[in-house]
Amino acid sequence: MRRGQTNFYKLKISTILLMPILIFIQSVTVNSIKKFISQLLPKNRCTDDAVCTMNQIKISFPTSPYLKVILFILISGFFGCRNQTTNTSVIEATNVVDQNLPKVVATTSVLCDLTKQIAENTINLTCLIPSNQFPQIYQPTAEDGDALEQANLILYNGYNLEPQLIKQINTTKNSASKIAVGQIAVPKPQQFTVNGRRVNNPYIWHNPKNAIRMLDVINSNLNKLEPSNRTIYNENTKRIKGELTQLDNWIKLKIATIPRNKRKLVTTNNAMDYYTKAYGIPSVTLGSEAQATDQRVKNLVQYIQKSNVPTIFADMSDTSTVMVSIATEAEVNLSQRQLYTQGLGEAISDGDTYQNMMVANTRTIVEGLGGTYLIFKPKAQN
The missing domain is CATH 3.40.50.1980 (Nitrogenase molybdenum iron protein domain)
Known part of the structure; x- marks a missing residue:
């Protein structure tokens, strides 16, 4: 028996075995197929868009079950290929990490965002405290500890905003620079009373002028970490500071209303x-x-x-x-x-x-x- 004949008989046997399943699937999805084909036809086939139906379009489907199965396979293959390609590209795009880039760790979401805006994709940035969690009661995870040990630069707020993380940062054996961005940016913070004693208010970023100072601290340390990207960091910092100055003025105008x-x-x-x-x-x-x-x-x-x-x-x-x-x-x-x-x-x-x-x-x-x-x-x- 020739090789071509062997393949033909294999295909025929496979088709016979799969036929009941395919016919069942086709019967379930025929309406979907009709809808798909109707979208490919000219709109003027319908006399009234509001009541356009498959009966008005008069699509003639093949009566042979074999032809129906073939049609189903062709369309399913078309959509299957499209979905597979899309999902793969998304996964690849979200998992690309350049291990050669310097590793920077930021404790809070505010620090993380400001750092990201300055550095763009020139660093591997790890953000520890999830958004909308109280930094004061956040408990570091094992993954946080690993990130701190491997970091080339550690940025934290200070003023006891994230006490458990600060404790871990101070005890890590990592020799990387550990920068208390908030404390450096605002050396004389506001205070409030807790249980009869005055404590420093760590929420300095709620004044855009303080956030501008935080940008300067972050930019300075990124320049030390990666001098080759100095131009990118400086230009981004200048642009963001301009935005925050406009934001500050805008807030004043809105509060005045x-x-x-x-x-x-x-x-x-x-x-x-x-x-x-x-x-x-x-x-x-x-x-x-x-x-x-x-x-x-x-x-x-x-x-x-x-x-x-x-x-x-x-x-x-x-x-x-x-x-x-x-x-x-x-x-x-x-x-x-x-x-x-x-x-x-x-x-x-x-x-x-x-x-x-x-x-x-x-x-x-x-x-x-x-x-x-x-x-x-x-x-x-x-």
């Missing part, structure tokens, strides 16, 4: 203190859940009622119901839009970058207190 008698911010904690001081907004905070005693809650309710505050604001990371109770008792609105205080938002949120986070918080405050919000669009710089 809030009626003066309503310009008060009531929130859950002190994270927004840098923001309120920068833009002249009186603020009152409840404090942490542990500090939310009955007397403290009562005092806050009385303040809200006397101050004509229209809306109070919860933290994006706050899962307690205390603010709901306060809003109900004080008979004011609790903003449906929560504030990003502990870091950036998730990748699909309106606070996924530093700039977007500041815009989102400003929108939440301005709209909640009766001001006028307009979209922030930074102008291109020369």
